Amino acid sequence: MGLAYHKQIDSKTSFAVWKIEESAEDLYSxxxxNDRENAYLDRLNSGKRNLHWLSTRNLLRKMLNTSLYIDCQVDDHGKPYLINFPHHISFSHSFDYAAVMISEDKPVGIDIELVKSKITRVAKKFMSPEELAFINSENQIPHLYTCWCAKEAIYKLHGKPNVSFKDHIRLRPFDYKGEGCFQATLKTDDEMSFDVHYECFADYMIGYVAGFTPVNNTGVASLPLKANKLFDEK
Incomplete structure (x- = not known):
């Protein structure tokens, strides 16, 4: 199927979702x-990991609308960046979908997740007691997924290690409505404020951030928590 959804955020920022129905061979073709990328693909397990990697790169090529080689690399912390294009980028994938967000003038972060009831079992690992208190019991599962996607998107935009979803990324109370915007902060050595946007897509939740506002220096130490591994089986 390929491109399933595209949203223009502003004149220089957009994201898109790709439905993965092609074979790995088709996507690869x-x-x-280059040799580095082919060697990385050879190290990946066959199946979804391979398809996810190939799908995000196909979608990136479509969004950049280019026939040129796209030199996409990752930094020491695993954050992807482009060498020969000016865009900031962020990738995400979950089961049958891949998502890519790009911007010419601001850092971005995006997360897509298949909505499943299992999130209730891990909510206390990434949500503070104050955040859990504003979750709507009638929409508990999608509300929690919105919070997860928000924190994951912020984590990806920030692109630095040793960030605790529970202790460093805090969400302002918001009512879940299926689509909307709310505020969040990231407090490590510095403090940043974000407008987080979210929306439902099929049986999935999408959360994304584009840019941030510096707040102040807080001097809060980083904590080594790999919170973004809670859903690594997708």
């Missing part, structure tokens, strides 16, 4: 990859 549409790309220009």
């Amino acid at each position: 549409r790309l220009q990859l």
Whole structure:
């Protein structure tokens, strides 16, 4: 199927979602990859990991609308960046979908997740007691997924290690409505404020951030918690 959804955030920022129905061979044939990228693909397990990687790169090529080679690399912390294009980028994937967000003038972060009831079992690992208190019991599962996607998107935009979803990324109370915007902060050595946007897509939740506002220096130490591994089986 390929491109399933595209949203223009502003004149320089957008995201899109790709439905993965192609084979790995088909997706691979549409790309220009160098020896480093081919070696990385060889190390991936066959199946979803391979398809997710290929799908995000196909979607990135479509969004950049180019026939040129796209030199996409990752930094020491695993954050992707482009060498020969000016755009900031963020990737996400979950089961049958991949998502890519790009911007020419601001850092971005996006997360897509298949909504499943299991999130209730891990909510206390990434949510503070104050955040759990504003979750609507009637929409508990999608409300929790919105919070997870928000924190994951902020984590990806920030792109630095040793960030605790529970202790460092805090969400302002918001009512879940299926689509909307709310505020959040990230407090490590510095403090940043974000407008987080979310929306439902099929049986999935999408959360994204574009840019941030510096607040002040807080001097809060980083904590080594790999919170973003809670859903690594997708």
